[in-house]
Amino acid sequence: MPYGVQIRVWGDYACFTRPEMKVERVSYDVMTPSAARGILEAIHWKPAISWYIDAIYVLRPIRFDNIRRNEVAGRVPKFKPETVMKNEKRLFYLVDEGDNRQQRAATVLRDVEYVVKAHFELTKNAGPDDNAGKHLAIFQRRARKGQFFHQPCLGCREFPAFFELLEDEQPQSCYDGVEKDLGYMLLDIDFANNMTPMFFRAVMRNGVISPPRPGAQGVRA
Secondary structure, X not given: OOEEEEEEEEEEEEOOEOOOOOOOEEEOOOOOHHHHHHHHHHHOOOOOEEEEEEEEEEOOOOOEEEEEEEEEOOOOOOOOHHHHXXXXXXXXXXXXXXXXXXXXXXXXXEEEEEEEEEEEEEOOOOOOOOOHXXXXXXXXXXXXXXXXXXXXXXXXXXXXXXEEEOOOOXXXXXXXXXXXXXXXXXXXXXXXXXXXXEEEEEEEEOOEEOOOOOOOOOOEO
């Protein structure tokens, strides 16, 4: 039996990057379901459960801002485990010799606030000690205390997400009575199928986006 939760999420800036923008970062109009799932998993996740996003409420007006961000062109080298075990201790870092720095423009969201409604289901990795009530209690306890395993973010690591558990309050969107077609949006990544991205046609009705489940009709790879 799926157990549902809802949390309020907000932050000063957010960037849910459109994959079709190759050089400059441009954010979607609203939070993507995969970003919402990432926030829930930052609070509580185990191999025994899988999160599914039911609805995303847009509480504040959609506003964009243009900023410039310092980035690097290279990546931190990733050594093979065999190499690390056979050789001396190796450090994972990036040496910046001056020509590796880049400054790029980004179109980001500002002053965002959402309510994420979601539920989790037990997976095939669930053991005899796993049950839905146990994981629901763990999530609620951690969310009430503001605990997380790693800092949840709003698309990018430099944009931290703040959250609180909503138990009885019903969210009210500023777009009540408005319908807006947001175009195709990233739903999630299919990690079991060579990390294939999945997209869906996002429509915001009364300030609410209701994403489908992965594999549902209308989801495109």
